[in-house]
Amino acid sequence: MMFVAATIAVIISILLGLIRAFLGPTIYDRVLAGNMIGTLTVILISVHGFLTERPEFLDIALVYALINFIGTIAILKYFRFKDLGHAGTDHSANEQENM
Amino acid sequence: MDLILDILSWFFILLGSAFVLIGAIGVLRLPEVFTRSHAAGMVDTFGTGLILLGLMFQAGGFNLIVVKLIMIGFFLFFTSPVACHALVRAAIVDGAKPMLKEGVVLEGEYKDTPKDEGDKPS
Amino acid sequence: MASSISLWVFLFAFWFLLSGHTEPLLLGFGAFSCTIVVYIAHRMDVIDHEGHPSHLSFKIIPYWAWLCWEIVKANIDVAKVIISPKLPISPVMFKTKASQSRELGQVIYANSITLTPGTIAVDLENGVLEIHALTVEGAKGVLTGDMDRRVCKVKGEMEGHDE
Known part of the structure; x- marks a missing residue:
């Protein structure tokens, strides 16, 4: 019963x-909402494992936590450099331009 | 004994759910990306932590399930500030100007103009 | 070489905790895959001093407990701000000096600040942190320097362990 309450919340x-991800005026609002949804999905998978009494779901939650983190960083890097293979060495140079 | 564990579980899971909901409302309600990331950080740290803590009491003793829950908590604990910092940093580098309250003077603030070449600590 | 072996032991313990199998064949497969990972990491030249935190002393655990309590208090403050109808936010951005001498301590300090809701470390350069705070009260809490001193204490012990 408590698992059902947690699942609903x-x-x-x-x-x-999701509403924030649709409304979000900038790309960073959407990435923020996506990151939050990923974290909540980890919790949802864990709670669902307890709800159906199959604790194997915790392994999936663990992997999802890692994928969520790497995915957020990859999306941010993509929108920063428009290229995932970029070494990212012009960090300080870009910062000088922005100042 | 089971009753105590159940009550503890109920308490932590309901409190965690409440904080998750408040964080989500904050992400929807606050005005721009910098303030919203505070609310998202709340979901990442406290909401998930409390729900995982509540689930640990339902695992039935200290076993592999508890270890895995602690591991999930550890990963979220270490990755959430990095993701949050990367997001805010990317927004700043992209040129987003945070909405600030005017005329606030803080004591003990580190005063140094960013253009200063010799960044010497006082 | 020593760090390679400790990485292998760490990986194997991790693999064992995740799988929970005790059959010799599966344990052999686990050891084999750990060896492959260590070999690839060695080839990539990513095994270094900071790659695995074996030099962190156990003195960091009381700091984590204190940090958890700080997180609880900060969470309640931020939750109050969010659910109050007038939304009394007063976002400020300020700089503060991290008094740790080495980068690891500064990173621990910055991560602790980001982990506490209501304050986010935006930039860290030459030991100067740029912080965005949701409310003026949160900013004042950082500027009291309590967390800074505690990180210094943990990090001083770590350095003593280190050298």
Whole structure:
């Protein structure tokens, strides 16, 4: 029963995050909402494992936590350099331009 | 004994769910990306931490399930600030200007103009 | 070489915790895959001093406990701000000096600040942190320097362990 309550709360939060991802004026609002939805998905998978009494789901949650982190960093890097293979060495140079 | 564990689980899971909901409302309500990331950080640290803590009491003793839950908590604990920092940093480098409250003077603030060449600590 | 072996032991312990199998054949497969990972990491030249935190002393655990309590307090403050109808935010951006001498301590300090809701470390350069805070109260909390001193203490012990 408590797992059902947690599941409902997490699903409502994911819906609120989706609304922000649709509304978000800048790309960073959308990435932020996506990151939050990923974190909540980790929780949702864990709670679902307890709800159906199959703790193997925790392995999937663990992998999802890692993929979520790497995915967020990769998306941010892509929008920063427009290229995933970029070495990212012009970091200080770009910063000088911005100042 | 089971009753105590159940009550603890209920308490932590409901509190965690409440904080997850408040964080999601904050992401929807706050005005721009910098303030929203504070709310997202709340979901990442406290909401998930409390729900995982509540689940640990339902694992039935200290076993592999508890170890995996602790591992999930550790990963979120270490990756969330990095992702948050990367996001805010990317927004700043992209030229987004944070909305700031005017005329706030803070004591003990480190005063140094960013264009200063010799960045010497006082 | 020593760090390679400790990485292998760490990986194998991790593999064992995740799988939970004790059959000799599966344990052999696990050891084999750990060896491959260590070999690839060695070829990539990513095994170095900071790659695995074996030099972190156990003195960091009381700091984590204190940090968790700080996170609880900061969370309650931010939650109050979010659910109050008038939304009393007063975002400020300021700089502060991290008094740790080495980069690891500065990174621990910056990560702790980001982990506490209400304050985010935006930039870290030459030991000067740029921080975005949701409320003026949160900014004042950082500027009291309590966390800075505690990180210094942990890090001083780590350095003593280190050299």
